[in-house]
Amino acid sequence: DIALDDEGNPDTVFQFRRFTLRQVEQRFIKERLSENLKRSLENRGEANLDMKIDFLRVVEPRANGRVDAALARNMPFTNDWMEIDSAHEISEGGFREFPFVIPRWDTSSGEVYGRSPGMIALPDSETSNAMSETILVAGQKAADPPFFAPNDSSFDAINSFSGGISYYDVDTAVQLRGNPFFSMKNDYNLPITRDMQFDTRQQIEAAFFKNVFNLPVRGPEMTATEVITRKEEFIREMGATFGRLESDYLAPQVETAFSLLLRAGEFDPIPEILLDRNVRFEYTSPIKRIREQAEAAATRLWVQELMELQPIKPEVMDLVNVDEVGRHAARALDLPIGVVTSQDDVEAIRTQRAEAEREALEREKVAQEAEIAATGG
Incomplete structure (x- = not known):
């Protein structure tokens, strides 16, 4: 309990x-x-x-x-x-910390024990099992149908298995003008039963969010706006579920592991600015990554629209923080840390470039002044 x-x-x-x-x-x-x-x-x-x-x-x-x-x-x-x-x-x-991790997929207000998608899919699962049994029986009857025969036409039980031989009375065959054995006519519509079972299986898959977990991938017939819309739909449907798993499952494990490693001295000394402060972890989850990808795609569309307006008003591009656009796109793509140059290094590179350009201008100015002095004017 x-x-x-x-x-x-x-x-x-x-x-x-x-x-x-x-x-x-x-x-x-x-x-x-x-x-x-x-x-x-x-x-x-x-x-x-x-x-x-x-x-x-x-x-x-x-x-x-x-x-x-x-x-x-x-x-x-x-x-x-x-x-x-x-x-x-x-x-x-x-x-020192609560030692148990108790994830719950979904809970109602005031509910202690959670519920899983399996509880929603259970009726459809039982229906699908019953359908499978019915389809098997129908298929067996279609492949090996029951036989009818006059009760005095056969010398022994009918052998309906493959290659079986059944002996019948010739006089009875003459009276019936043909083979006295005939199979029961069946009108089993197996395709429609398979379609019914397929629909039920789709409902089960929907209960386990299979249709949602198939993340939207941009195809040749999809525009960037359609991709963004589908990803936003995914976020709306799965955001609450991933939030629950993050708070009940991931967060306790990370916080406990952090506390154990901290007490074991596995981290560097805590900076003074963080002493006596609460630390909040941010998690990289599929939901967060998809949200950032949708935001990055929307940002690119926005920049493209501004570029179309630039001939009319060049100052409009001043609205764009190009550095932040690039860093946000890198975060959305989950690029390795070493691939993107840090902010301090970028500032140092730009300072060196500006200094080199200034020195080049000064050398050019000195050269021009020397040339003017040599020519006398």
Whole structure:
């Protein structure tokens, strides 16, 4: 069982576990066990070591817990074990961070446990399975249809398998003017049943967002505006889902890993400007990348429109921050960090270029003045 904090995030876990006596001895300190468990372990010859004992583990926020606590019982989250039958507390521990990651695909207001797309697709899945069974039966009947025969025309059961031979009475065949065996006429419309099953499968795929996860790719018949529109549609449909997974699944793992590495001294000293400040992580997700790609494409269209207006009013290009346009496009394409020159390096390159141009102008000016002095005027 789990419980939520005031913001709706899981922060409490009640875990029911069942251990054998041998596992109890391996896991817990013998002196902390209940008297009944101690006697069971001492009387090994009489006790059944495979006997199951129920335990409860509680991990929840601890009042007045401290992250810098040296003792586990003073840490922000409890880690307590209790024997259920005797209500005996066996151990009292703790964690500096909540140790569980509990992702939930979707939740309603006030709902503790989430729901998955499988719950939405379950009725269609059962329908598709029933259709498959019906189609198999229909296909089998079409390939190997039932036979009809007069009850006195055959000497034995009809052999309907491939290569089978059935013997019939000649007199009966003469009376019927032909073969007395004939198959049941069937009008099975297998294509329409396959179409019905295909429609159901498409509904199942839609429940799992397969049609949305196929990211829009620009084709020869699509304009840049159409690509942007499709990507914006993808963002609207999947933004909430990825946001939930980011907050419930990715964020706890990253923050816990960061805290563990920080305490282990794996990072450089924290800059003074960041001391006593809250750190917020930004995640690179498919949604964020697609949003940036859509923004970069829209920016290119905007710049192209400004370039068309430039002959009319050249000053219109002053609206464009060309450096930022280039950097935003690089972020949208997820280019390696080393590919794009840093802002400081760009400033240094431009300063050196300007200095070289200034020196070249000065040399040219000195040369012109010397030439004028040599010619006398």
